[in-house]
Amino acid sequence: MDCIDLAADPAVVRVAQEGIGVALSLAHSPSYQVERFEHLSQAPWLMVSLNDGEDPHFRKAQFDPQKCPPDCPRPCALVCPVSAIANDSEDVALTGVWAEKCYGCGRCLPICPQGIITTYSHQATVTSLLPWLESGQIAALEIHTQVGHGEQFQQLWRNLQPVLPQLQAIAISCPYHSQVVEYLQTIAVGLGQLTIPLIWQTDGRPMSGDIGRGTTHLCLHYADLVLQSGLPGFVQLAGGTNGHTITKLRGQNSPPARSREKRIINGVAFGGGARTLIAPVLQTAAARQQDPLAPIHLEDHPDLLQQAITLAQSLVQPWKTRVTIAG
Ligand code: SF4
Ligand code: SF4
Structure with missing residues (x-):
């Protein structure tokens, strides 16, 4: 590149x-x-x-996990292409959307049956x-x-x-x-x-x-x-x-x-x-770590690199x- x-x-x-x-x-x-x-x-x-x-490239999703019904099948997590919403009840309860992963694509917004996902914008100066x-x-x-x-x-x-x-x-x-x-x-x-x-x-x-x-x-x-x-x-x-x-x-x-x-x-x-192409490799690397949110160093995994x-x-x-x- x-x-x-x-x-x-x-x-x-x-x-x-x-x-x-x-x-x-x-x-x-x-x-x-x-x-x-x-x-x-x-x-x-x-x-x-x-x-x-206002621009979709400069927004992030957010929701209050306390408002999620316990039996929600979490379609928001399934639709997110970068796993910014955990598909695990405890993690969702703690975090909602991981802002550092969310890139604002908006696909989770219409899929929430409760309509509780919103976005917030940020503008660089x-x-x-x-x-x-x-x-x-x-x-x-x-x-x-x-x-x-x-x-x-x-x-x-x-x-x-x-x-x-x-x-x-x-x-x-x-x-x-x-x-x-x-x-x-x-x-x-x-x-x-x-x-x-x-x-x-x-x-x-x-x-x-x-x-x-x-x-x-x-x-x-x-x-x-x-x-x-x-x-x-x-x-x-x-x-x-x-x-x-x-x-x-x-x-x-x-x-x-x-x-x-x-x-x-x-x-x-x-x-x-x-x-999307690279995501499975990063997910494999994350799965090898104790903390899946810790920084991934692909150079430590020559096969994945x-x-x-x-x-x-x-x-x-x-x-x-x-x-x-x-x-
Ligand atoms: S806006 Fe896109 S990247 Fe952000 S949490 Fe929703 S689906 Fe995931
Ligand atoms: S789809 Fe809506 S209600 Fe269900 S877990 Fe996601 S944010 Fe919560």
Whole structure:
């Protein structure tokens, strides 16, 4: 991968840096037996996300476990893709939602028969990012916006002006909407002259890549619209990407499909699809620990690390041989 997209949370940034450090040290360790590390020659960029208002990427679920009927079959726990809600009565009674695991996908909200699950939002500020930007730890920012957030976006963009010289790229992520291209065109005018790469993330159906192969259609359609609009910048698929995305993109391997692939797809962002792919490996690692919530160090489990790398490569490798990544 070329870039890791992170929440603007010091703990998350620290863990990412730690993980990259471990990966680089393994890559340079002749004694380590994990194969195919040789491709890892430099650290990927860290990209931190900012939002210009309410956004599903910046929310977490919550409920009061004391309100749960004892005989509830806990569909909330079953539907959660990252096991942020324990399927054990004692743990649920103690914790409700584990905030550090919840990424705000919202699937638990409608499934609760008591309707007691709600969400709370958090908004990252430019000021909170300054120490990382000034120390060069963050290479890029991703701004999450939505159709109708024009004024909020402009305010955020004004606040970002002092930090732009420290950045190597800016990504703008916006969920699909029937008016999305018009909205992005308005935003593009307001950006002025940029001297760093601009990436449009076509967030078709946010955080849905693990639901099934059909989720990929919308982000591809959205990417087509952005291409046709002539918006300046690179296009990165997001929101619904998974292992089927490249197959769908190639279509029947027809010349138009190949041409389209070469012209427009500068990158792909994997979120839910990647999480689901790697989750069984992390669950196995957690099961080997006494405390399942303790930090997992895959490097302590060479067999699991190898599995995780193989799975990750199955997702990333087809793209790395096909596309040019922005930046
Ligand atoms: S919002 Fe999504 S990640 Fe968070 S607890 Fe609910 S199902 Fe799990
Ligand atoms: S589905 Fe609702 S009532 Fe049942 S355990 Fe989950 S939060 Fe509690």
